[in-house]
Amino acid sequence: MNNFCVGFLLTLSTIFCCSASAQKAKKPLVVFVCGDHEYSGEETLPIVAAELEKNYGMRTVVLKASPDHNSEENIPGLEILKDADLVVFYLRWRRLPAEQLAHIDAYLKSGKPVMGFRTTTHAFNFPKGHPSEKWNAFGEFALNAPPGWGGKAKHTHYGHTSSTDVSVVPAQANNPILTGVAKDFHVRSWLYHVVPDYPSNGSIPLLTGTAVKPERPAVQNPVAWTGTNAFGGKVFMTTMGHPEDFRVEAFQRLVINAIHDELGLKVPKKWKGKMDIQVPYRVAK
Known part of the structure; x- marks a missing residue:
């Protein structure tokens, strides 16, 4: 083979490698951070992550509490958060060490988008007086949600035996995040009480929930909203997230749509098909 041919092949190889690297670099990185005692987020979200990689051109990393979901401190x-384009949290009452919280803190301060599921309203549970106690209000400063469970916000729910009818907020019917989402659907999640003070001012409720067979008198509450958090980051938060919710096509579409919207991508009009998510609920610790 003459020098011209060798040089030509090497050039083609370089172009191909550079093109492949550029293609990979264009794919947004979505990092899922999981650690809850109750809702099996570390099992449902990896299925969502795999779907994003297979059908929606994204890269994903799933981080889990270690050694298991009941491990609250690790x-x-x-550190991968520094490279993330979006971080999706599904946490419940964690007590992470300062060096791990620092990675979350740096991400939030970058102003990049944040997404949260259900118990992430009470993601952390540090004792009173602890140096990291401020993190107990993560729901508020990161997701425009109540600052932890109970308290002055009276953040609570309407009983484990109840469920929720969900409806699109009429004024948001044309919101891209609701593309293909049924106008009305039902989820197993028992309704979370967040009103009247949350979601925070400036947030936009997308879906409203009505408790079905509540264990005490109930009022309608937003169950999904968008907004901008205290750091200027784009927010999508839903108080849904029971593992059986992930079996509902309307909820699946909501999640996929919201991830695209958070990344500043056009929400796909063509649905790639329902995911098979058969994950059991476990009794809370």
Whole structure:
């Protein structure tokens, strides 16, 4: 083979490698941070992550509490947040060490988008007087949600035996996040009480929930909203997230749509098909 041919092949190889690297670099990185005692987020969200990679051109990383979901003080790998384009949290009452919280803090301060599911309203549970106690209000400063469970916001629910009818807020019917989402649908999640003070001013409720067979008198509450958090980051938050919710096509579409919207991508009009998510609920610790 002459020098011209060798040089030509090497040039083609370089172009191909550079093109492949550029293609990979264009794919947004979505990092899922999981650690809850109750809702099996570390099982449902990896299925969502796999779907994003297979059908929606994204890269994903799933971080889990270690050694298991009941481990409240360790989520390895949080340093990857520095490279994330979106972080999706599904947490419940964690007590992470300061060096791990620092990675979350740096991400929030970058002003990048944040997404949260259900118990992430009470993601952290540090004792009173602890140096990291301020993190108990993560729901408020990161997701425009109540600052933890109970308290002055009276953040609570309407009983484990109840469920929720969900409806699109009429004024938001044309919101891209609701593309293909049924106008009305039902989820197993028992309704969370967040009103009247939350979601925070400036947030836009997308879906409203009505408790079905509540264990005490109930009022309608927003169950999904968007907004901008205290750091200027784009927010999508839903108080839904029971594992059986993930079996509902309307909820699946909401999640996929919201991830695209958070990344500043056009919400796909063509649905790639319902995911098979058969994950059991477990009794809370």
